[in-house]
Amino acid sequence: MTDIISTVSTAVTLALRLKDISKNIENAEFKNILADLSLELSEVKLKLADLLSENAELKEKIHTITSATGTLCPSCNNRTYKLISSEPDPVFGDLGANSRLYKCSSCNFSETVMSQ
Numbered sequence: 001m002t003d004i005i006s007t008v009s010t011a012v013t014l015a016l017r018l019k020d021i022s023k024n025i026e027n028a029e030f031k032n033i034l035a036d037l038s039l040e041l042s043e044v045k046l047k048l049a050d051l052l053s054e055n056a057e058l059k060e061k062i063h064t065i066t067s068a069t070g071t072l073c074p075s076c077n078n079r080t081y082k083l084i085s086s087e088p089d090p091v092f093g094d095l096g097a098n099s100r101l102y103k104c105s106s107c108n109f110s111e112t113v114m115s116q
């Protein structure tokens, strides 16, 4: 990624040098194209910043999923399936049965399971 950043920075620097040089050139088409090039480079720089930010978020997400130590999710198969709450079952609570809510932080699958 740093290679891309330095490449774009070099391109911006080259465009700025061309702009300086163009002060001695009286060619309108040249100046217009140079202005367009500068705009395009600015756009590339902004989009690159967005991509770098998205990439960092995705890396963080992958790390969270691959380093999770919870139970295997029956829906997405990641170890991000965890017990959220446990309370007496509304029907069989008097007999000692609990109603447990499990939820997956990766795919949002959730299920309530009765346990004893």
Ligand SMILES: [Zn+2]
Pocket: 073, 074, 075, 076, 077, 078, 104, 105, 106, 107, 108, 109
């Ligand atoms: Zn899941």
